[in-house]
Amino acid sequence: MLLKLPALDPATVQPRSTSGYPEPFRSRVLPREKRALADALGLTKIGINLTTLFPGKESSMRHHHTLEDEFVFVLDGEVVLRTDDGEQLLTAGTCAGFPAGSKNGHQVVNRTNRPARYLEISNSNPEDSAEYSDVDLAYSKAADGSAVYTRKNGTPISSS
Amino acid sequence: MLLKLPALDPATVQPRSTSGYPEPFRSRVLPREKRALADALGLTKIGINLTTLFPGKESSMRHHHTLEDEFVFVLDGEVVLRTDDGEQLLTAGTCAGFPAGSKNGHQVVNRTNRPARYLEISNSNPEDSAEYSDVDLAYSKAADGSAVYTRKNGTPISSS
Numbered sequence: 001m002l003l004k005l006p007a008l009d010p011a012t013v014q015p016r017s018t019s020g021y022p023e024p025f026r027s028r029v030l031p032r033e034k035r036a037l038a039d040a041l042g043l044t045k046i047g048i049n050l051t052t053l054f055p056g057k058e059s060s061m062r063h064h065h066t067l068e069d070e071f072v073f074v075l076d077g078e079v080v081l082r083t084d085d086g087e088q089l090l091t092a093g094t095c096a097g098f099p100a101g102s103k104n105g106h107q108v109v110n111r112t113n114r115p116a117r118y119l120e121i122s123n124s125n126p127e128d129s130a131e132y133s134d135v136d137l138a139y140s141k142a143a144d145g146s147a148v149y150t151r152k153n154g155t156p157i158s159s160s
Numbered sequence: 161m162l163l164k165l166p167a168l169d170p171a172t173v174q175p176r177s178t179s180g181y182p183e184p185f186r187s188r189v190l191p192r193e194k195r196a197l198a199d200a201l202g203l204t205k206i207g208i209n210l211t212t213l214f215p216g217k218e219s220s221m222r223h224h225h226t227l228e229d230e231f232v233f234v235l236d237g238e239v240v241l242r243t244d245d246g247e248q249l250l251t252a253g254t255c256a257g258f259p260a261g262s263k264n265g266h267q268v269v270n271r272t273n274r275p276a277r278y279l280e281i282s283n284s285n286p287e288d289s290a291e292y293s294d295v296d297l298a299y300s301k302a303a304d305g306s307a308v309y310t311r312k313n314g315t316p317i318s319s320s
Binding site: 093 | 197235
C-alpha cells in the first residue's frame with residue numbers, strides 16, 4: 001500500500017549516490033546511498049538521511065560539527081564508530097550522538113561484507129561548519145545551503 | 161560489550177513510563193515506555209525518544225506543534241497513523257513527518273496485540289507549544305522546559 005504524506009515509505013525516495021567531497025576523499029565514501037527523508041517529508045528544522053553504507057566504505061572523513069547535534073541510529077548490519085577515544089562496534093539497534101561543539105571527531109566505517117543501513121539526524125543550522133580531524137579539509141555552508149569544501153586555510157581543493 | 165559515549169545501547173537507558181497528561185488522557189497513553197536518547201547522549205538541539213507503545217495505546221492525543229518539526233520512524237511492530245486525512249498503517253521501516261506549524265493533527269495508535277517500537281525526533285525549541293485536534297487540551301513549555309497542560313482557554317485541568 002503506497003503511503004501518502006505525512007507518512008512515507010523510504011523505499012520510494014530516490015537515493016542520492018554522489019558526494020560533495022573532492023578526491024581523494026570522495027572515493028573513500030562512495031558508493032553510498034542517502035535518502036533525504038526530511039526533504040521528502042517537508043521538514044526544514046531537522047535533517048534526516050537514511051544512509052546505506054557499502055562494504056569497505058567510510059560515512060565521511062572523521063569530523064565534528066560546530067552548531068549541529070548529530071545522531072546516528074543503526075538499522076541493519078553493523079559499523080565501526082571511530083573517535084578520538086578509539087573504536088566501538090555499533091550493531092543494529094544501537095546509536096551514537098555527537099553534541100554540537102564537541103571536538104571529538106567521528107566517522108563510521110563498514111568493515112563487513114554486507115551493506116549497513118542507518119539513520120543520521122541533526123538539527124538544521126545554516127551557520128554550521130565542520131572541522132576534520134585527520135585530513136586537510138574544511139566544511140561550511142554556502143548561502144543557498146549547499147556544502148562548500150576547502151582546505152583548512154580556506155583555499156580551494158581542485159577535485160579530480 | 162558495553163558501549164561508552166558517544167556510543168549508546170538504548171537498552172541501557174532507563175525508560176520513563178509516566179505521562180504529564182492529566183486524566184482522562186493519561187490512561188489512553190499509559191502504559192508506555194520512552195527512552196530519552198538525546199538526553200543520554202548529551203544532545204540539546206534535538207529531542208529523541210525511543211518509544212515502546214503497548215497494545216491498545218495511543219502515542220498522544222492528536223496534536224500539532226507550532227515550532228518543532230516532528231519525525232517518527234517505526235522500528236518494530238506496526239502502528240496506525242491518524243491525521244485529518246484519515247488513517248494509514250505504518251509498518252517497520254516506514255516513517256512520518258510533521259512540519260512545525262502544520263495544522264494537521266496526528267497521533268499513532270497500536271491496534272495490534274504486541275508492542276510497537278519507534279523513534280520520535282524533533283528539533284528542540286523552548287518556545288514550542290502544541291494544539292490538540294479532538295480534546296480540550298493545550299500544551300506549552302515552562303521556563304525550565306517542563307510540560308504544562310491546560311484547557312484551551314488556559315485554565316488548569318485538575319488531574320485525578
